[in-house]
Amino acid sequence: MAGKTIVTRGNQITLTKDIREKLKIKEGDRLILNLEGDMLIVTKRNSKVLDDLKGFLPKNFEADLRGMRTDEIKRLKRLGII
Numbered sequence: 867m868a869g870k871t872i873v874t875r876g877n878q879i880t881l882t883k884d885i886r887e888k889l890k891i892k893e894g895d896r897l898i899l900n901l902e903g904d905m906l907i908v909t910k911r912n913s914k915v916l917d918d919l920k921g922f923l924p925k926n927f928e929a930d931l932r933g934m935r936t937d938e939i940k941r942l943k944r945l946g947i948i
Contacts, residue, residue: 869885889910895910
């Protein structure tokens with residue numbers, strides 16, 4: 867699917883209705899703009915992308931990470947620095 871648009875005086879573009887409907891883009895959605903050479907790629911940001919990662923990290927990961935960051939001597943010994 868391809869579409870055409872014009873850059874307005876305020877440097878804005880309008881997405882055509884068929885593209886908005888295909889991507890389910892509505893007012894307030896955030897889009898990601900990527901440049902590939904001289905090509906602009908616009909994608910819809912998926913706000914639920916991290917929801918699929920639930921259960922990926924161990925249950926006590928945050929507590930372990932906090933402990934690693936606060937106990938500097940143990941951390942430096944573990945890394946072989948002291």
